[in-house]
Amino acid sequence: MRPRLDTEIAAILRDAGGGILSAASRGDVHLLRAFEAQRAEQRPAEPGRGVQWTEQEIRYEGVMVRARWYVPAGVATGAAVVFLHGGGRVMGSIDQCHTTVVGYVARSGVPFLSVDYRLAPEWPGTPPGATPSQR
Secondary structure (H helix, E strand, C coil), X not given: CCCCCCHHHHHHHHHHHCCCHHHCCCCCHHHHHHXXXXXXXHCXXXXXXXXXXXXXXEEECCEEEEEEEEECCCCCCCCCEEEECCCCCCCCCCCCCHHHHHHHHHHHCCCEEEECCCCCCCCCCCXXXXXXXXX
C-alpha cells in the first residue's frame, strides 16, 4: 500500500518537482535522481562574493573520487569544513550542491572541501571519499 501524503504537502512536492515525484515508486533510485537533478536546476544561484574553487580528484582504495575545494577571498590557511552532499547515499552530487556550498563559504568565510562519493545501489556500503578527505 502506498502511503498517503497530506494534500498540502503533496501539492508542494508536485510543484517543486514538476510532477516527476508523483510517478516515483518506492526504491526507484533513477527516478529519484532525476527528480533531485531537476530540483537542483531550479535553485537560485548564490552570490559568490569572491569565492574561488578548484576541481580535484582524490585516489582512495584504487578509485578516483571527485572533490571541489572552495576558498573565500583573502583566506590562505586555517580550518576547513568537509562537506558531503545529502541524498541518502542514492542521489546527489557536488555539482548539485555547488551553489549551496558557494553560499556557505561566502557567508562564513571558511574554506570548504566538497566531496563526491559513489552512489548505491550501484556501489552499496559506506560511501568512499569521506575518509581520504579528512586526512
